[in-house]
Amino acid sequence: APQPSRDERPPRVAAQPADAQTLPGRTVYRGRRGRWRGALAVLALVALLALVGVIVAPLLLGGGDQEGANVSGGGDQNAANDDQARGGQTPQQQEPEQQQQEQPQQEPSQQQSGGDQAEDGLTAEAAERTVEDFYTLTSEGSYDRADELLSEGWRQEHFPTRDVYERTFAVVESVEFVEGPTAEVSGDAATVTGRTRATKTDQIEINQGTWYLVDVGGEWRINSWEVSNLSTQPT
Numbered sequence: 001a002p003q004p005s006r007d008e009r010p011p012r013v014a015a016q017p018a019d020a021q022t023l024p025g026r027t028v029y030r031g032r033r034g035r036w037r038g039a040l041a042v043l044a045l046v047a048l049l050a051l052v053g054v055i056v057a058p059l060l061l062g063g064g065d066q067e068g069a070n071v072s073g074g075g076d077q078n079a080a081n082d083d084q085a086r087g088g089q090t091p092q093q094q095e096p097e098q099q100q101q102e103q104p105q106q107e108p109s110q111q112q113s114g115g116d117q118a119e120d121g122l123t124a125e126a127a128e129r130t131v132e133d134f135y136t137l138t139s140e141g142s143y144d145r146a147d148e149l150l151s152e153g154w155r156q157e158h159f160p161t162r163d164v165y166e167r168t169f170a171v172v173e174s175v176e177f178v179e180g181p182t183a184e185v186s187g188d189a190a191t192v193t194g195r196t197r198a199t200k201t202d203q204i205e206i207n208q209g210t211w212y213l214v215d216v217g218g219e220w221r222i223n224s225w226e227v228s229n230l231s232t233q234p235t
Helices: 030-060 063-085 091-102 108-112 115-120 124-140 143-147 152-158 162-169
Strands: 020-023 026-029 172-186 189-200 203-216 219-234
Touching: 124 143, 124 162, 124 172, 124 189, 124 203, 124 219, 143 162, 152 219, 172 203, 189 219
Parallel strands: none
Antiparallel strands: 020 026, 172 189, 189 203, 203 219
16 A cells, blocks of 8 residues: 655654643643642741751750749748848748747746746755745735745644634734845755844834745745844834
8 A cells, every 4th residue: 555655743742751741832730739839838848847846845855844943932932031121021030939929927926936046046045035034025915926835734733724824923024134135055945044034014123033944846835934023113
């Protein structure tokens, strides 16, 4: 059969890439653009992971707790500093003062009765003060407190009841030492000597006395006495 001439053969169409799309008048390559979009997405994901790592790494290493502790501690310290700057005190400093204010104050009678002896112990000065306090209290009519300065035996023998105190000291206005008192201590006993002026409702007596004291629970107590009258004159 006769072969067609070269001019009569159909024109050869050039093969197009698989990712190309032919439109009227132009050819568009969509496959390459898709690959670029995929690469950009991977880079964005890598950048996001790096940013998360920068934020999370200090927390995993313990920096977050330390920072929180510093912030918390700093807040407490700042609060304490503000209180001090205003002249106030922290609750720990206020508590001892509040307890001290709430603690009931001792009455003067309780502080005077035996308080000085507790400080001085069984000394000569404490023995002398015990005798002076006894006569001061009886002159004031404070028989219950004066009774505490006597030993149990001497109290039961001479002042078993309050009526005895009142009959003995009701007429006594005051008793003061004009000489002495002078005490001598020997072990758990003390001897006090002195001369007193007893002012009564109708007369004044000058008496010479010796008082014997014993140790009772670490404090001096009058166990007996010997008092003799030297002179008496009307008031």
